[in-house]
Each structure stands twice: as C-alpha cells, then as structure tokens.
Amino acid sequence: MSRVMYLNHQCSVMEKRLLKALRAFGWLDAWPSQAGFLLEEIGVSPEHTFLFARLIKGLMMAAPDFELLGPDSQFVSRDELNMMVALGGVTRNKPGFSDDPNPFQPVAFGGLLEACGSALREDGIILKTRSTLIPASNIPDYEESIQPLRKQAPLVTARVKAVESLSPLVRKVVLSGRGVKPYKALQPAQWVKIFLPTEKPRAEGRAFTIQSHGSMGDELCFEVALHPGGVMSQWVQQAKAGDEVHLSSVRGGLWPLDPSKWLLLAGDETALPAIKSILKSLPDDMLAYVFVEVENPGERQVLPISERVLVQWVYRSAEPSGAPEGLLGAMSSTPFPHTSGHAWLAGEASMVRALRQRLLRERSIGVGGIQAAGYWKIGEVDHRDLAVG
Template sequence: MTRMIFSINQCSSIELRLLKALRALNWEGNWPAQAGFFLEEIGLSSAQTFVFADLVSVIIKADPNFYLLGPMSAYVSRDELNLLAALGIASRKFSNTSDQSDPQIAPVLKSLVDSCGTALSKARIAMKTRSPLQAGRTVPGAASQVIPFQDDRTMRTVRVVSVHKPTPQVRRIVLGGHSLKTFETDLPAQWVKIFLPDGTAQPIGRAFTIHNFDTINKELTFDIALHEGGPMSEWALTAKPGDELQLAGPRGGFKGATPRSWLLMAADETGLPAIAAIVRQLPADLEVHVFAEVADETERQFLEIQPKVRVRWIYRNGSATQEPETLSEVLRYSPLPTTGGDAWIAAEASVIRSIRTQLLRDRGFELGKVHAAGYWKRGEQDHRDLAAG
C-alpha cells in the first residue's frame, strides 16, 4: 500500500504536541503511558485526556490502516493531517453555531471528534486553520456500531470476607463471592473499580490496585489508604464481613521490565499494593530499587522481596532517626545505577510529574521506559490517569 507522508513543518507547534500524544496512544511499549503527560502539557485536564484515548481507539478499530506514525517521526501522514483538520474544525465549532463537520463521518466517530474539539476549545488551545487534503479523508468511515473503548463495566456483586489492619492508616479488605469464580488477572498490579451500593443510578466508585487474588479460594484483596472525608475511607472504617459491594475490571497492570536491565520503583501508600504485587513476580536475578513513602514508621508494611530487591522507606513526618523526607527529594540524591533502566512510579499526580521530569532530565532514563501514573490528585476526587491503563 502506498503511503503519503509530508514534512512535519506542515504542523504548528500545538499540533505537533497534540500529534505526539495521539501517536503515543497507539504505540507499543510504554509510549501509551506517556500520552496523558503530553496531553496535559498543552493544557488539557486529566479527565479530558480520556476523550482522546477513546478517539484513537475507535479510529484504529474502525480502520486498522489509518496511518499514525511513530511518536518521534519527522514526518506527518495524510491521515494525521486530516485528523488534525477535523479536530480544528470541531474545536472552532464549539464557539460557533454553524456545524461545519464532515457529514460523511459516522455518528459515533463524529461525536468523539466533537468531544475532543470541545476539550481543546475549553483549554483555549488554538488549532491551526487548515482544510482536509483533497486526496484524503477527514477521518475513517467508521461503522455506526463501533463504540468508544470503555473500562470493563461488567459489574460483579461481591461480599466482604474479612477486614484487616496492616497499619493504623490502611485497611486491607478481602472480597469473595460467586461472581469471582470467573474472575482472572493476567498481570501484577492490575486494578479494579469498587462501587459502594447506595441505591442510586450512579453509585460511588473508586479504583484500587489488586494486592492479591487467591486463585484457589477466588478471593480478591485490596488496600484502602485512609484519608479524611473520602467516601471509601469512611466506609472502610466500619466495613465488616458480609457487606456487599460491586466491582468492575480488572484493567492495567505491570507488563515487565526490559531483560538484562534494572528496575526503579517508587510510590506512596496508594502505590504500595502495586509494588507488593509486582515484586512477588519479578525474576530473582533482576536488580530492583524500591522507594516507598509513608507517613511514619508505623505505616511501614511487609514486602515479600527477592534477594536483589533493595527497599528504602521514606517517612514524610520523620522518625526517631530520620528527618522528614519526601519521595521526590530522596530520589534526587540517592545513588542509582548509571546505565539505562526501567522505572515504575505511582503517587500523587504533581509528585509524579516532578519525578518523571527528574528521571528524564537528570538521570538519563529513556522516555519509553518510564511508567509514571498519578494514582491520586490533591483536591480532586476519583482522579483518573491514562498511564494507569
């Protein structure tokens, strides 16, 4: 098949950054995990980035031949230019009553393009004015039955089997029930969304990493890091065996480290269940450096580790022998291997952004080898991050 590509100079600086994110969403390795950061860099919120993930998913399902180049390509394809044109029209339409969108776009895809255009407009991102190429399509002719990619919403009713208290500020919940007989996990650190039954059409739901799934007894364990005012925290304080919940998933997960490399892992309390699940399944000969931030020594948890796993506990409130420290500060001055490795990081969104920049700029990590997910965001409820999968 003949491919038509053009100079990257065809694109404005904003288009280049948007295009890089759109390409990353369809790329291999850890590139999809970077897309959320690329989109946020041009002013989009974490919630808006999921609209663009849906768009790319639908386009690729509708037309596998749609030509998205590699994230660092010095060229731009005809398909990509036409997609940028469609997004530009959609973003301008948000503040214009006239509908200029292409009538040939299938309804589902048109809705997604319009949603992306609205997100760009609300973020005050000015797209370059351009017309679709005469020899090309604006976007692929998706069949009307194609729907946007969504989380697995197959709801399972489960019940609390037991409640444990590994630390003062963590509740470990074990779930069971007939619906888990068909539940499967294929990667460590996958997550599920837990919903509190409150009798409303949209029950309160939050994402939690699977600490462990017992394949024999079909019981799923997850941790809740308690914090004031959170609905799940309030529920966990009084949770008891027999309580019913619903869950959807699993999603995401750790896909493994590069062979013959080394792995950096860093997290606060919210990421510790993922680290616990990952280190249990790592190769015994892999060099691993774990940095875990908790409030104080009482919040330190047991980790089942391999001989070559080194763990550094960081206490943000300090201890009898340590001054108060933070994850970002400790990583900045800690000695690490100088050869390129892989990194897996999960914590508060702004902390993750700082550490990610530090690793790429000062530590020499390759962009595609840094998996950094904001598991929560200060001041925001039910934060979602594309990098979490």
C-alpha cells in the first residue's frame, strides 16, 4: 500500500468532510478558525469542537512527522487513515475497542480518541468500517493523557473607572489599574474574558473585544451590548467606579490583510467594537464594505471611516434576534468587486454561518479569505467558538 492514497477510494462522504475539518486545525496559514464551522456543518456539536482541536494539537506536538494533508487535498495519508480507524472503532461502539492494536493506543491518545469518537457517535456520525492499517509505531506518549490547547495564564485584577451609555442598548466600560498595562493590543479585534468576583466555585466570565486603550496604556475600553437576563448586562447596569473585575490573557485578532484587496465587515451589535477597531487600522485607500445589524436606528454609532469605506445599517424587524435575513439581504443586493477580497464576520453563530456560506457560494472570496466567528448563540450561555481564537 502506498503512503498516500486517493481519498475517494478510501473514505466515505462523511469521512471526507470530517478529514477536511480536522486538517483545518493544523493548517496554520488560513484554515484553523474555519474548522469549527466545518465540523458544525457535518453535525458535530459546537461543544465537541474543542475535543477535535485538542486531538490535532496533540498529534502535531507529539508526532511532528504525522502526515496531515491540506484541507482540499484529493488524497489521504496513511497516518490519517489510521486516525480514522481509531475514531471509527469508537463511533461504532465496537466491543473491546480499547484493547485493539492501533497506532494511537494504549496510553497517550487512547482517552482522547475515545472521547472524540464518542462525541461523533453522540452526534449521530458513524464512520466507515475498515481494518487497522499499521501497528503502533511512531507516536510517542504524552506526559499527560490530554494536553490543554494553551497554558492558562493567571487572571489580572482591574477596576472600573467609568461606565458610559453609547446608546439605549450599549454601555461603554473603562477599566484601569496597573494590571492592564500589558494588555495593549497587538492587532485589531483582540479580546479578553472578563470575570466578575464571586463566592461561587467558578466565576462568571464573558469575552469582550478591546475597543481602545488610554493614551498612557493604563486603561482598557469595552462595549457591552445589553440583553435580558445576561450576567454581564445586569452587572454593567449596576457597575460603579472602583468595582473589581478579573481579566484573562489577550486572544484572537484580525488576520493580516492584503491592502491591495477589498474588505467586507459584517456583524451585529456584539461585533461593533471589533469592527470599529478594524476600521481604525485600515489604510485610508483600502476599499471596505461594512454591514451592521442593530435593533433600531437609535442603536447606530459613529464609525471611524474614510471615503473608501461604505457603511450600511440593517434594522431588525419582527424576525427573531440573530435571524440571517437582514444582513443576507443587504449583502446580496450590494455589488461587490469581482476581484478577490477579504471578509470578517462575527455575531450570532447561526447568522455568521449563513453569511459565510452565502459568500462562499456567490462572492469572489475563497475560504482562506473569510474569518468568521460566532460570538454568541441563541439558547446558549457563554457560547464558545474556536474561530474566535
């Protein structure tokens, strides 16, 4: 058997889609932030996405020679097929699977593969039946059975300096203190998680984009969109100067842009802080199209735009919050350039997914040019999207 084989001859349709998503986690130039969407499109629950990210991260750390091909490759490597064998054994709930000889058992990746396979089975995804290709060989053990994606940095303490109303449904929060000085953003659309003090075993925390910094680098400004029942919404409406919060490390951020291409920015009010920071960073001569969905005209904000930036505000009608029709309709009726461009999308997860799919089908933007993140999801508390970073 050759080292690399034709994908169509070896894998089912579902396995091809799963491989594309798993490969995306290791494709550092453009693909990782799309992997969560690719998995969700084949039926993998968002809460299971981090398991598969951990699996690929582990393989890349422990076995640098593991042959993970590009997302669009028409071939499949022997290493990838062995991974599918291991995952498939669990999806079929094969009796005695943990005793089967395969290149990922018994210690280092066994628990992680079984967790991923169980997640697939729980989501109704059953992989193709095939025999183990090669015996255990080139994948070393982990020091721990499952490695985290990143080391957790200690939280930093900050205090509320001011709270300001930007619109009926948006509050600006300024934090200050010695702990915020290292937080000067290196790129637009970076974010931190804000945790509220609590006596509970686990603090309540939510992610917010760093909107701006004080002139001396000793302040951080955030914008909080209010919605009924939200933990941070309730807090910000009662917050006062001196109140203490805790901050995680900085994450995420906009991918590097080619200034010769045009840019599309689209999202709801939760994406506005990031959109503002991105617009501030653009060259004056870069062509950009901005689409923002808010509740009503009273929620419009002043954006830092140049003559080459075209802005369209979309107001929700009787549709449920986060419904994609408004932004989809506005984008569909706008003539974009026929040349290749970039796109940055953020907001409610189902809306972002619909926008991304529309761009891939109808516009001259390739997958590698779309950065998309579900900041929140209807019906979920503290929705986590790998695309956010």
